[in-house]
Amino acid sequence: MATLARRLFKVTLFLALFVLSVLYVRPYPYEWTESESNAYWAASDWLGVRDPDDLYYMVWVTIELIVAALAYVAILKLWRWYRTR
Numbered sequence: 001m002a003t004l005a006r007r008l009f010k011v012t013l014f015l016a017l018f019v020l021s022v023l024y025v026r027p028y029p030y031e032w033t034e035s036e037s038n039a040y041w042a043a044s045d046w047l048g049v050r051d052p053d054d055l056y057y058m059v060w061v062t063i064e065l066i067v068a069a070l071a072y073v074a075i076l077k078l079w080r081w082y083r084t085r
Helices: 002-024 034-047 052-084
Strands: none
Touching: 002 052, 034 052
């Protein structure tokens, strides 16, 4: 039972960190410059994605997942370090 509680806590922690990264890591403003627009069009054509906005969202979701995973790992390492003291 304790293992299930730990796993649920870890999943909840990761989801909370992901939601926080979605809220605070986003780049603003959303408007692209001409060079960014050309880069996204070229990358979306190269990858076979129809709409460059879809590519933009996938890039930022990936970045947000990486940020959430790094924060998760840091929190767990800090917790283990604190527990051993």
